[in-house]
Amino acid sequence: MQKFKRKVFYLGGFDPRGVRFYHQLYREQAGRYTGLAGQAVTVGGRRAGPDGSLVSVQWDVVNEGAGVAVDYEYLRWEDLIAKVWIRNPLPLAWRAARAYWGHARFMQFGRMRGLRSGPVITILYPPAFAVLIPLLLALVPALALSLVLPWWVGALAGIGISALLSGRLLAKLVVPWLLRFMTYHGALAANGPGAELDARLDQFAARIAAELDGDWDEVQIVTHSAGTILGMTLLRRVLALRGKPLPDHVVMVGLGQVVPVIGLRSDAGWYHADLAALADKAFRYVDISSPPDGAAYYNVNPLRLVAERHAARVDMLSPRFHLFYRPENYHGGWSNKYEAHFDYLRVGDRLSPLDFISLTAGPRTVDDAVAAFRTIP
Template structure:
């Protein structure tokens, strides 16, 4: 008989790579966990439980623990929203950022965290300035032989081409697509396709919510945390505000204020107000150096002064679990920092996702163990 049984439902971020990438990442990182702990951890093959859900099983024979893991899929919606044409991306981004400057509460966001504000603004700024800076010397040199209009055209073409790999290195196009997706969230419910997918996610969770597990975790990462708010509202409404005592919401690197701080996201605000009146356990893990996450920010305080959910805001303290030479820092590694929640560092943390899914500790015990680490 298994000593500890866990159920995990995972909602990922705005990433077109989907379940295959995350399954391989989980398998790789659980291998690192096993190597560093000496525990015998295995992971089953991936199986399709439904068109929108892929399952696998994580087994820790040393600790006699089993995790039934369900990856809730929405990468097809991301792929449809993934703008490939750079001209179209630029035009859509220009329209979305105009909306941000008109409707976004920058003052509140700045009080919550400056890092996400920088991350939000630097892609459009650099996408304009970098090609122009590279074009300028080409233009000036070409003026020696060509008419100004030909020199200008040549400079812009070469400057634009030269900027592409530099912008890709700092993930500017990805961040622009991310901003466009969230900027086009409308009143905060997303597209009809996304709303239907969230309804289907609630149906999938309902199948196993009251099973014979010691704990049930709804885990979200990055943009998935925005979806998790809408999903949590659906679950609580379905069960009259009462979820099982062993249910915990876990958010990694949440970016909920990107929608919550839009003045036009009225339905999202209503969802947050509803959640703020409910009683459930929520553990948020966000890193201060993560420029895409709102570290230490309770998004429910944006809609009221005394939210009821039992939320705990934690830093993963990556600097404690990585050696200096492997610790992700600097602008080029901001993207990697945002994914470190899903990895095992040089030292195993009780709160990284592989540890949460492989150990025989419940999440409350994992938080307690994390607090004892100097």
């Protein structure tokens, strides 16, 4: 039987864990898919991409029962993320304060709130919690102890308790990660990609352009989280290199899209130009973003941020995770916000046409998967 051949390019978010973590995650989720679908999906080992390991890493995926063979290529930028990943809480607090001042000056919060109110809360709660939680954890025990002990003993005890507990509680509420995310993207909006990321995006574009006319039945350009921001810039570069429309079998998929974080900054002229340049280009884009995901912009077409009309064929979908997870496994609530943002890359307790393994290793094309998903009541 002739196999359906698929090429997948994956561009991930602002995460320093990199290719080893994501390869293992894919392997685990392929195992879940195998158990649910009855189709054995095997995931091969990692190998360096054709342009060297700093640019991409590849692995083979075979769904023998469905007759699908996948060449999966992970586009690497975790080394660049590691260079700007602030670990010390004091420099992080200082840099975040400066970044939020920039967001206050340039972010179109009114327009953002009109699009989706959830991400506004997600953006604003980290600095508030970063101040209030350590303060309350110090103040409450200090006041209580000062009733029976000298004030200075209560103050020292409160500071110690706050130092011991606040870091864990803030991490559980995803505050440090969000502060890093907003700090980085504030600089990205104001200053552009910079020399290293700019060169890496050019390398990614060259890799994708080189494969578009290959012997593939489908080519997917999959972006996740902050990768959806860079994905728009990347797609503009691919189209410029190609100099003609994309083949019909090429589709871009955005998972947990966060483009307005840059797209609604009034000082991000370089990014507005990238979005505007895509407005008259014909291509296929499928956006899968969950309304309960406080970091994602459900039903917000990134191309409409700068243009009234566009030539792309766009579908905006919610993955409706609640239909595919048992209640005890569903990532809801404040403490699960970080995990919920990664459910786009997982397989639930019931198969969805839009779960990550079904999309990338299943027998349906993206268009067929979207059509099948729309039939689910």
